[in-house]
Amino acid sequence: MKIIIQRTKSASVSIENRTIGTIHEGLVLLVAFNDDDTEEDLKYAVNKIINMRIFADQNDRMNRSLIDIRGQILSISQFTLYASTKKGNRPSFTEAGNPQTAKQWYDTFNDMLREREIIVQTGEFGADMQVQLINDGPVTIILDTQNK
Known part of the structure; x- marks a missing residue:
């Protein structure tokens, strides 16, 4: 599982000019399985x-969590995080998970976040989406569960 974590002031996701998810302060997660x-x-x-x-805490130091600030999450499925660019100019996505299994993991992942009382908005798995965000900082972190 790979996740790009982006701290945001606000974010939204749209499909065909229709907004399907919006958050305020929190995190945008680009998630691949x-x-x-x-x-x-x-x-x-x-x-x-x-x-x-x-x-940021009161001293402007990164010392508070999503829970501390009561932040929200916009979770976007993004299989392209498993792109391999070793050969040629067209990325290979053979390391990305089987779409049916990945969708189940994506839904379970978002439900697990919600069980922790986090407000979670999502894109649509497998759809062509447009994501807008105001990256705060910018702070962008890569999390790879295979490299703990």
């Missing part, structure tokens, strides 16, 4: 994401 992922990987990622201290 592969066939080696397990439920333990999802649990690990959820705990890391909601407890990661990347929001």
